[in-house]
Amino acid sequence: MPRFLLLGSRARANLYSQFATLERSGIPLLQALPILRKQAPPEVERSLKQMQHWVQQGMALALAGRRSGLFLPWEARLIQVAAEAGKLQTLFGRLQQHYALRSQRLLKFKSRLVYPLAILALAVFIGPAPALLLGHIGPVGYLMRTAVPLLGLYLLIRLLLWRYRLASLTEQPVGVAVVGLALPVIGNLMRCQQRRDFLASLALLLEAGVPAGEALKWAADSVGNPVLRAGYQAAPARVEAGASVAQALANCDIDSEALTLIETGERSGRLDEMLWYEVRRLDERLDSRLDTLAEWTPRVLYAMVVGFVVSSIVSV
16 A cells, blocks of 8 residues: 655645646656656655656556655546546646645644744743742752643644644544544534535546546545545435435535535536535635634633643642
């Protein structure tokens, strides 16, 4: 089983932006890959080198990218379909927009946390200072009360970020998926993100001319959460049994307003346009929910600061 690069959203956005630019310029693939390698960071350069080797052996771009670990499985499927339909430039542009939006959201969220985290770190160092000055604790005790908590917080944040990236590359364990969906605010955020990714993949596949039943199957495979994916995976069978796309998605994690848009798109022959309209609506909803999360997270951190300061004063 191939290993995939744990690239962040910004790195993937840059990668697909470069692919789109080269595709737009009309440079043949075997000439384009060496150009990409010169501009890529070391970990990406290694995968591009492997991809170039497989392409030189006559392998298709999608399969070569997946085997080298550069393309995720659902990305490789989309690239394969787009290559056959002659729409690689459009797809690369869509993927670049997808990851650029995700990167912007995360960057905005992180920027909202810088100040409260700095205040928390300052409080951690100041809190035990009176006890150190009064001789109640020694230098080792002071470090245990300051460096150890901060190191633990740093490792926790790194673990969460690593887990987030890993979840986008591999199937999440069912237990982790269930717990994540049950969390307040975060659970709704995860549902919204997975719904957005599913509908965007479905729109891309339909744009490329893939039949609805097959497009639903491949789009369902792009959903990382197994609990939500199980619902989406039941939709293709309903389409094959004669149901419309809207009817097939009625029992999935999609609201009634979106289903109405999908039904309208089917009747008018503009299903892909309606799907992109819904994707844009979900993007706005994601931004709003991330703003809510970014608003409440500092409040929790400030409460931790107050609690830490009070406990330090009481212990003196």
